[in-house]
Amino acid sequence: MIKSPPDPAALLVFRKALEKFVTFNEEEWMLFAQHVSTSFLKKKEHFAREGEIASYIGFILTGSVRYYHIKDGEEITGYFSFDGELVSSYKSFLTRQPGTGYIQALEPTTLLLISFDDLQDMLNHPLLAYKMERFGRLTAEYYLCCYEERISSFITQTPEERYQDLVSKEREILQRVPQHYIANFLGITPVSLSRIRKRLLFQPS
Amino acid sequence: MIKSPPDPAALLVFRKALEKFVTFNEEEWMLFAQHVSTSFLKKKEHFAREGEIASYIGFILTGSVRYYHIKDGEEITGYFSFDGELVSSYKSFLTRQPGTGYIQALEPTTLLLISFDDLQDMLNHPLLAYKMERFGRLTAEYYLCCYEERISSFITQTPEERYQDLVSKEREILQRVPQHYIANFLGITPVSLSRIRKRLLFQPS
C-alpha cells in the first residue's frame, strides 16, 4: 500500500465527517492532520488480510469495501463500508492480534489513513489526549449500536425479512454490491437469495 | 426498582472488575464511588423494558440476566450477561431513545448502578473527565470486539456449529441458562436445538 500526504480538500471532508463524533478546534486539527496520510486501492485490492495485524484505520473518501472471511476455501462476505465511513479490521487493530478476515476494495477506493502508532501518539499528546479518547468512545459507541441492530436482525428475523429490510432501508448496498455478496451478508447462499427475490416478485405483499 | 447505597465490599469487586479497562487512583475512585448505587432484582424481574429509555448501566455482582425481544407476541432471547459483566440496554442508554427490548433477571440478581445523569456528571467533572472518556472508549471497544465475533458466527457458521462452539467455549451459558433461551441465542427454535443435540449425541465426531 502506497501512502502519501493527503490533499487539503480531502482533509476538509474528513474533518466534516468526524463532526458527527467530535469537533476539533484549529490547533487540535493541525495536530491531528499531521497524522493523516492518504492511499488508493484499485478494485479488488486488499486493505486487510487474514493473519495480518491491522496497522491502519481508514476513512473512505470515495469508493467502497467489503469485509469477508474464508471458510472451507470459500469467500463469505460479512459487511460493506462506503464513502464517508471508517474502515478497519477493528478487532485486530484494537487488540493487536492477527485479523481473521479480509477487507477488499469493491471499487477504486481513496482512503485517508491513521496508523495505530500515530493514534497512540495522539492519545498520549497532552493537547489531544482528551478529545481523542472522546472521539474513540463516541465512535466505538456508534458502531456498537450498529452491531447491536445487526445481531438483533439475525435473532428475530428470517432471511426474507432481512432482505426486505435491506430493500427498504439500505438501497445503497443493493445498488453498489453484487448480489452474491449481499446473500452472504444476509447469512444465506446466493441461490437462496435468488429464490427469495423471485418469491417477493410474485407476492409483493 | 429500589436503590440503596452500595456496601464497601461490593464497590471493591466493582473496582477490581473495572481494572480490565482502567485503573482509578484513590481520589478518582472516591469521586466515582459517590455515583454508584445498588439494587436487587428478583428472578424474572425486569431491568429494562421495550419503549423505556434506559436510565442506568448496571454491573452484575451476583446473578444473571437475559436480553430479549418480543416478536409476534413471542419472546426471543438474544443475549445473556453474568456476574462481573456490565448490563444495559446500551443503544437506548447511549442514544436516549426508547429501547426495543427487555432485560430480565434469570436468577436473583444484585447490581451496582450508575445513572445516565451521574455518568454525564463524571464525564464533565474536571478530575474524572479524561479517565471516564477512556473508560468509556475501552469498554465500548471491548464489547465491539465481542459483537464482531458474534456477527461473524451468524455469517460463517451453521446453527450446529454455533452450538458446538458454545459447548466448547461457553460452558457457563449452558449450565445457567434454560435451553430454549439458548436456542434463540443461536438463532433457531427450541425444537431445532433439541434435534441438533440428538444428532451430536449419535455422531459426536
Place this chain on the structure above:
DNA sequence: TAAATTCCTTATCTTTTGTTAACGTTTTGA
C-alpha cells in the same frame, strides 16, 4: 403438597435452505 406451569423431547408435516450443476449473460483482463 398438590395443582399448574414450564421445559425438553419427539413425531409429523410443511417450508425453507443448502448443494450441485447447467445455461445464458455480463464483465474482466490479457
Place this chain on the structure above:
DNA sequence: TCAAAACGTTAACAAAAGATAAGGAATTTA
C-alpha cells in the same frame, strides 16, 4: 477484441429448520 471468468437464475434433490401438537419430567407456586 476475444477468450476466460464471474454473475444471476433455474432445476432437482437432499438436508435442515419451522410449525404444531402431544406427552412426560421438572419446576414453580399457591
